[in-house]
Amino acid sequence: MLRKVDKHSGIPAYIQIVNMIKSEVLLGNLQKGAQLPTIRDLQNIFDVNINTVLKALEKLKAEGYIEAEQGVGYFIKRDVYIDQKIIETIRECVSKLKDDRIDFHTAMLIFEEVWKNG
Amino acid sequence: MLRKVDKHSGIPAYIQIVNMIKSEVLLGNLQKGAQLPTIRDLQNIFDVNINTVLKALEKLKAEGYIEAEQGVGYFIKRDVYIDQKIIETIRECVSKLKDDRIDFHTAMLIFEEVWKNG
DNA sequence: AATAGTGTTATATAATTATATAACACTATT
DNA sequence: AATAGTGTTATATAATTATATAACACTATT
Structure with missing residues (x-):
């Protein structure tokens, strides 16, 4: 479940965002092909600046979790199988x-x- | 067990240090009155700058886990009971x-x- | 009294993290 | 063709995190 970032945890916001999205993939709540909320919606969901969202998405993209389609949205790129x-x-x-x-x-x-x- | 900080985890070093010392207290490996290694030893154990050690110790002091005695050392201030x-x-x-x-x-x-x- | 071993305080610098804001580019619908 | 809704790129600023370095203050031992 995507939720507000904890601003007092000491863990950088963009890391928390990366972790939440990875968790959704691991638990099968976000499966291959699924579309993420728009970056402007994610900004509200996580309660951070749009650049912080982008930094997190950039990291997830670099790790192969998601991909971007300009003008359309962000999509989950692969499933991660967990027993x-x-x-x-x-x-x-x-x-x-x-x-x-x-x-x-x-x-x-x-x-x-x-x-x-x- | 106090060990090197993971510089690639994304979690700030001083937070990792705080967490490790808290864990030692929680598991009873560091009990009330026990003396911590000197800050210059901690610097080597964690592989960070002395100021990063101090920042972590400052936070632990603020949370009541440890106390300092100038010229002597840092000591565990309380036990935390865990079933x-x-x-x-x-x-x-x-x-x-x-x-x-x-x-x-x-x-x-x-x-x-x-x-x-x- | 001198000294070695502690913690303390201070200054400077660089990299990272987060925000604010704006303009732009592509896609799909009207 | 126009437009609303996407992602993209860029610039500026501030706070936080981490390092490097130095001098200082207190404690216990010699």
Whole structure:
């Protein structure tokens, strides 16, 4: 789901935008050929300047996720296959963590630390 | 574990440093009263400029995680209690995901998206 | 008292990130 | 042919992030 950028997270806005769009592709919510909202709509959705949107789209284009058609719009260029088992594993984990009332940021920190230093 | 900052991640170095130190506190590897390496050692550990280290430490101080004693060093100011059950949940999840050969960045993207938009 | 090892403060510079604004180019519809 | 709706390119400005460097202040040991 495309949503407002978090301006206090410390993570650059254009990186957050790249991440959100990648996530949509990974989860299959945006499939090959799908058209993105117009850049001026994206500007409102993410609540950033149009140049920040463009910077994010440029990065996604460079990574092969999307392509532009001038005068028409931006389109998803490829599907990224993710085994549903993986998504289910993550859903279960998130569900358990929410039951335990842990906040997102803390969960992410532990997740990253455990991943990188088992 | 304190390690080199990833200069290509797009996430500001001082934020990565803040996150690593917070993680150590969350996992109990750095407990109340523990002394951090000197700022000049941290500079080498993280592979950044001394001012970048200071910026991170300043933020951690502002959030109450650490305190400074001039001429002596930086110390952990408080413990943050995390239920071991939570850490175990995350360990299991990470273990499963690694078995499925998914990469860290992709896992994080899905984790975040599932969390924020179940 | 001297010194080595800490943190502290300050100045300058460059690259990156984000905003504001405007004009332009292409496409599809009227 | 005109026009509304797309993406594209460009310029200026400000704030943030990161580096380099130097001098200073406090603490504990010698």
